[in-house]
Amino acid sequence: MTPRFAARMDRVQPNAIGELLALGADPGIISFGGGYPDPTLFPAAALEAVFSEVIRAPGGLSMQYAPSDGLPRLKEQVAALMTADGTPCGADDVLILQGSQQGLDFAAKMMVDPGDVIVTEDPTFLGARIAFDPCEPAYAAIPMDAEGMRMDVLAEVLARTPRAKMIYTVPEFQNPTGVTLSLARRKRLIEMANAHDLVVLEDTPYRQIRFEGDHLPTLKSLDTQGRVIHLGSFSKVLVPGLRVGWAVASPALLHKMKLLKLAADTQTSTLNMAAASLFLDRHDLSAHIDLLRAAYRRKKDVMLDAIRRHFPQDVAVTDPEGGLFTWASFPEGFDATAFMRDVALPKARVAYVPGGSFFPVTERPNHARFNYSAQSEARIEAGIAALGAALKAQM
Amino acid sequence: MTPRFAARMDRVQPNAIGELLALGADPGIISFGGGYPDPTLFPAAALEAVFSEVIRAPGGLSMQYAPSDGLPRLKEQVAALMTADGTPCGADDVLILQGSQQGLDFAAKMMVDPGDVIVTEDPTFLGARIAFDPCEPAYAAIPMDAEGMRMDVLAEVLARTPRAKMIYTVPEFQNPTGVTLSLARRKRLIEMANAHDLVVLEDTPYRQIRFEGDHLPTLKSLDTQGRVIHLGSFSKVLVPGLRVGWAVASPALLHKMKLLKLAADTQTSTLNMAAASLFLDRHDLSAHIDLLRAAYRRKKDVMLDAIRRHFPQDVAVTDPEGGLFTWASFPEGFDATAFMRDVALPKARVAYVPGGSFFPVTERPNHARFNYSAQSEARIEAGIAALGAALKAQM
Numbered sequence: 013m014t015p016r017f018a019a020r021m022d023r024v025q026p027n028a029i030g031e032l033l034a035l036g037a038d039p040g041i042i043s044f045g046g047g048y049p050d051p052t053l054f055p056a057a058a059l060e061a062v063f064s065e066v067i068r069a070p071g072g073l074s075m076q077y078a079p080s081d082g083l084p085r086l087k088e089q090v091a092a093l094m095t096a097d098g099t100p101c102g103a104d105d106v107l108i109l110q111g112s113q114q115g116l117d118f119a120a121k122m123m124v125d126p127g128d129v130i131v132t133e134d135p136t137f138l139g140a141r142i143a144f145d146p147c148e149p150a151y152a153a154i155p156m157d158a159e160g161m162r163m164d165v166l167a168e169v170l171a172r173t174p175r176a177k178m179i180y181t182v183p184e185f186q187n188p189t190g191v192t193l194s195l196a197r198r199k200r201l202i203e204m205a206n207a208h209d210l211v212v213l214e215d216t217p218y219r220q221i222r223f224e225g226d227h228l229p230t231l232k233s234l235d236t237q238g239r240v241i242h243l244g245s246f247s248k249v250l251v252p253g254l255r256v257g258w259a260v261a262s263p264a265l266l267h268k269m270k271l272l273k274l275a276a277d278t279q280t281s282t283l284n285m286a287a288a289s290l291f292l293d294r295h296d297l298s299a300h301i302d303l304l305r306a307a308y309r310r311k312k313d314v315m316l317d318a319i320r321r322h323f324p325q326d327v328a329v330t331d332p333e334g335g336l337f338t339w340a341s342f343p344e345g346f347d348a349t350a351f352m353r354d355v356a357l358p359k360a361r362v363a364y365v366p367g368g369s370f371f372p373v374t375e376r377p378n379h380a381r382f383n384y385s386a387q388s389e390a391r392i393e394a395g396i397a398a399l400g401a402a403l404k405a406q407m
Numbered sequence: 408m409t410p411r412f413a414a415r416m417d418r419v420q421p422n423a424i425g426e427l428l429a430l431g432a433d434p435g436i437i438s439f440g441g442g443y444p445d446p447t448l449f450p451a452a453a454l455e456a457v458f459s460e461v462i463r464a465p466g467g468l469s470m471q472y473a474p475s476d477g478l479p480r481l482k483e484q485v486a487a488l489m490t491a492d493g494t495p496c497g498a499d500d501v502l503i504l505q506g507s508q509q510g511l512d513f514a515a516k517m518m519v520d521p522g523d524v525i526v527t528e529d530p531t532f533l534g535a536r537i538a539f540d541p542c543e544p545a546y547a548a549i550p551m552d553a554e555g556m557r558m559d560v561l562a563e564v565l566a567r568t569p570r571a572k573m574i575y576t577v578p579e580f581q582n583p584t585g586v587t588l589s590l591a592r593r594k595r596l597i598e599m600a601n602a603h604d605l606v607v608l609e610d611t612p613y614r615q616i617r618f619e620g621d622h623l624p625t626l627k628s629l630d631t632q633g634r635v636i637h638l639g640s641f642s643k644v645l646v647p648g649l650r651v652g653w654a655v656a657s658p659a660l661l662h663k664m665k666l667l668k669l670a671a672d673t674q675t676s677t678l679n680m681a682a683a684s685l686f687l688d689r690h691d692l693s694a695h696i697d698l699l700r701a702a703y704r705r706k707k708d709v710m711l712d713a714i715r716r717h718f719p720q721d722v723a724v725t726d727p728e729g730g731l732f733t734w735a736s737f738p739e740g741f742d743a744t745a746f747m748r749d750v751a752l753p754k755a756r757v758a759y760v761p762g763g764s765f766f767p768v769t770e771r772p773n774h775a776r777f778n779y780s781a782q783s784e785a786r787i788e789a790g791i792a793a794l795g796a797a798l799k800a801q802m
Contacts, residue, residue, distance in 0.1 A: 013659075017663065018519055019520050024666045024667060024670065054470045056462055060462040063459070063462065067454055068455060075647070076446050076646070110672040114671065121413065122412060123410070142666075142669055142670045146667065209408065237408050251470035251471070253469055253470040253471055254676060254678060255674070264410055268419060275419065275512060275537045275541055276508075276512050277505040277650065277672070278506055282647070283649060284676055286648075
C-alpha cells in the first residue's frame with residue numbers, strides 16, 4: 013500500500029544530522045555530538061538499592077498501574093524541589109512526564125493550530141522543533157547575544173505576528189549555545205507575553221548544573237498571570253535512562269496537559285517514578301548535583317582551554333556558566349556539515365553537531381555545537397587537538 | 408489568562424467515568440472497575456534481580472540515553488516472540504513503545520486528519536478513543552456478536568464512508584466485551600481493508616492470556632499488503648509498571664512511527680527496556696504466562712459462576728475465552744451509571760465500569776464491564792453476591 017498519511021506527516025521528516033551523528037557512534041570516533049551526561053557519575057549503587065526496595069515493597073504497587081498524572085509522593089517531592097528553587101507550588105501543580113521532551117509535545121498539541129507561530133531562540137533546541145512540527149506551526153526565530161534572546165527584536169516580531177501563540181525558551185545554558193537569559197530580559201519577556209497574551213514554555217533541563225554566576229529566578233516564578241509552563245527533568249541530574257521529567261503550570265493549562273498525558277501513554281513508568289521518589293527520600297540530590305557541577309566545570313574548562321590552544325584564532329566559542337554545551341562560530345563561508353562529513357569524521361575522527369539544523373527559519377552553516385560532559389578530560393583534549401589541526405589545515 | 412487553546416483541545420475533555428471510578432479506589436469497595444492484572448502474580452524476585460544486573464552492568468549503559476526506536480537486543484527478542492507466534496518479522500520491523508497505548512496515539516497522528524473516520528468495534532476500548540480524539544476523527548462503530556465485529560455491517564458502512572482511514576480492533580478477548588474475532592472474519596476484515604485502502608490497527612494486549620479455544624492468527628500475519636499495524640505489550644504478561652510495549656508494521660508505516668516516537672518522548676526508558684530484555688534472556692516468559700492463564704481462568708470461572716447464582720436471570724454476560732473482562736447486558740431501561748452511583752458504590756460497596764462510555768457514537772446505558780483479574784477469588788464471590796442482592800432488590 014501507499015499510505016494516505018495525515019497532512020501533519022509532511023512535517024514529520026528524518027533529520028540529515030541524525031544520519032551523520034549515527035556515524036559518530038563508531039567507538040574509534042571521539043564524539044562531542046550527543047547531549048549525554050557522563051555515565052561514570054551515575055549513582056548506580058544508590059539506584060540499584062532503590063529499585064530493589066521499590067520492587068520488594070508489599071503489594072507490588074511499584075509494578076502496577078499508577079495515577080496518570082504521577083505518583084502522589086513524587087509530585088509532592090517535585091513541588092518541594094521547585095519551591096526550594098524559588099518557584100512556590102504544590103503537588104497539584106505538578107504533572108509527571110516521560111522526560112521533559114513529552115512536555116514539548118503536549119504544549120504544542122495544547123496551544124498550536126496549523127499556521128500558529130511559535131517564537132524560539134535562534135538557534136534553538138532541535139528536539140523542540142521535532143516535537144512541535146507535527147502540530148504544523150510556523151516559527152519566528154529571535155537572534156541571541158550574550159544575554160540570550162534579544163528583547164528589542166522580540167518586540168518587533170510580536171508587533172507584526174498576530175498568530176504568535178507561544179514563546180519557547182531554554183533560559184539557562186541554552187541548547188545549543190550555552191547562553192543564559194539575563195534577569196532583566198526574563199522580566200521583559202514576561203511583560204511581552206502578558207501584553208500579547210502568549211504562553212511561555214520554559215525548558216530547564218540544565219538549570220541545576222551552574223558553574224558560576226548568579227542563580228536566576230525561573231520565568232515561572234516571575235509569572236503573575238499563569239501563562240508559563242515550566243518543564244524540568246531528572247535526566248541530567250540523576251540519569252536519562254529513567255525518563256522522568258515534570259511540568260508545573262497553572263490549573264487551566266495543567267488540566268489539559270493531564271488529559272493529554274492519559275491520551276498519549278496512560279502514565280510514566282510506575283517503577284521509575286517510585287525509584288526517583290525513593291532516591292529523593294534516601295539520598296541528597298543537592299550533594300550529587302554538586303559533584304556533577306564540579307566535574308562538568310572542569311570538563312568545560314579543559315575543552316575551552318584546548319580550543320584556545322588548538323583552534324584557528326578566528327573561531328569564536330561561548331563560555332557557558334553551566335550546562336553541557338559550547339557553541340562555536342566559524343568564519344562566514346565555513347560549512348560545518350561538509351567539514352564534519354569530509355574531514356572531521358573520516359580524518360580527525362571527531363564528531364560534533366553541525367549548527368545548521370538548530371536554526372528554525374534560516375539555516376546558518378558556519379556554527380557547531382560541542383558537548384563536553386560525555387567524554388573524559390583526556391579525550392576532550394585529544395579530540396579538540398585533532399580537530400584543531402584539521403581546521404588549521406583547511407581554513 | 409484565558410488560554411487560547413488549539414481547536415483539537417475541544418475534543419480533549421475529562422471523562423465522567425474517571426471521576427466515578429476514582430470513588431472505587433476506597434479500600435472498602437470491591438472494585439471490578441480497572442483493567443489491573445493480579446499483583447500477587449508479579450514476578451517480583453526475578454524483576455529485582457534483572458534490574459540489579461542491568462544497573463550494575465559496566466559503562467552505565469542501562470541508565471544512559473538509548474536509540475529512539477528501542478534497544479536493539481529487545482527489538483530482536485520481540486521479533487522472535489512475534490515470529491514464534493506465527494507473525495514472522497525481524498528486529499527492524501519493531502518499534503519499542505511506552506506501552507501499546509502510545510501506538511494508538513501514533514497511529515492516529517500518522518493517519519487521521521480532522522474529520523477522517525476511524526472504524527471501531529461497538530463498544531470499543533475507551534483508552535483508544537481518548538488517544539484518537541486529539542486528532543479530531545469521526546467514528547463509525549460496528550456492532551459485534553459472538554464472533555466479534557459484524558462483517559456484513561462493516562461492508563455496508565465502508566461502502567458509504569469514503570473518509571474511512573483506519574479500522575481499530577482488539578481481536579482477542581476484546582476490551583470491554585471479552586469477545587474474540589473469528590478466523591473467518593479476520594480474513595474478511597483484511598479483504599475489506601485491502602478493497603478500501605485502509606490501515607488496520609490491531610491491538611493485542613490480552614492475546615497470550617487464552618483459557619480455551621484455538622489460538623488464532625494475528626491480523627498482521629494475514630496481511631499481504633503491509634497495512635496492519637500490530638501493537639503488543641508486556642503490561643499484562645509481565646508488569647504494567649514497566650510501560651514497555653511495541654509496534655510491528657511495514658517499513659513505510661514504521662518509519663513514520665519511529666519519527667513520531669523521537670518527537671513524542673525521545674525514547675522509552677532504557678532501564679525498563681534493558682530489564683525486560685534481560686528478563687526474557689534469564690526467564691521463561693511462556694511458563695510465567697501459563698501461571699497467569701490458569702489463575703485468570705479460575706477467577707473468570709468464579710465470577711461467572713457467582714453471577715449465575717446471584718444476578719437476576721435477565722442479566723446476560725459474555726463467557727470470554729481469555730483476557731481480563733466479561734461484559735454484562737442488563738434489560739433495556741436499566742442505567743448502569745445511575746445504579747453504580749446510587750446503589751452499587753454507596754450500598755453494595757462494589758465498583759464496575761458502566762458501559763455507556765465504551766460506545767463511540769451512540770451510548771447505550773444498560774451495559775457494564777467487569778474485570779476479574781485484579782481481585783482474589785473470595786472478593787470476587789463476595790462482591791458479586793453483594794451486587795446481585797442489590798440488583799435483585801432494584802430490578
